[in-house]
Amino acid sequence: MKYSVDKKEQYVIFTPMEEKLDSALSPKLKSELLTVQAEGYNNLVIDMSNVKYADSSGLSALLVGNREFGRNGGIFIISSPQDHVMKLIKLSMLDKVFIIVDTIEEAAEAIFIHEIEGKEQEEEED
Template identity: 55%
Template structure:
C-alpha cells in the first residue's frame, strides 16, 4: 500500500496513493489506522483523492477506522471521495455513519471544531 502520513498536533492526515481501495489494500489500511490509534492519535483525516474505486473490503477498513477513532472521543473524516466511492457509501447507507467532507481543508477545520466542542463538554 502506497500512502503518506502528515502528523500534526491535533490530527494525522493519511493520503492513499492507490487507485483502488480493495482487498489488496484494505488490510494494510486497517493495520495502519490501528497503529496510529495505538500511538495516541485520535483524529484522522483519510484523503482519498487518488482512490477511484472502492469495494466492500475497503468500506470495512473505513468502518474500522471510524470505530477505533470514536472509541476515545476522536473523529475520523473521509475527504475528497471519488463519485464511485461516494455512491457505494450511499448505497450502503453509511453516509449517515461516516464523516465525509469535500476537501482536506474542510476536514482539518472539522477536526479543530471537534476538539473545541470536546473541550467545552469536558469543561462543563
C-alpha cells in the first residue's frame, strides 16, 4: 500500500496514494493506522482525496481507526472523500459515526476545537 504521512504537532495527516480501498489493502491500512497511534499520536486526519473506490472492508478499516483514536480521547477525521466513497459512507449510515470534512484545513480546525474542549473538560473534572 502506498501512502504518505505528514506529522504535525497535534495530529497526523495520513494520505492513501491508492485509488481503491478494498479487501486487498484494508489489513495494511488498519495496521498503519494502529502504528501511527502507537507512536503516540491521538489525532489523525485521513485524506481520502486519492481514493475513488472503497468497499465494506475499506470502511471497516476506517471504523477501526475511528474507534482506536477515539478510545484515548483523540479524534479521527475523514477529509476530502470522493463521491463514490461518500455515497457508500452515507448508504452504510456511517456519516453519523465519522467526522467528515471537505478539506485538510477544516480537519485542522476540528482538531483544534476538539483539543480545547478536551482541556476544558479536564479542568471541570479537577
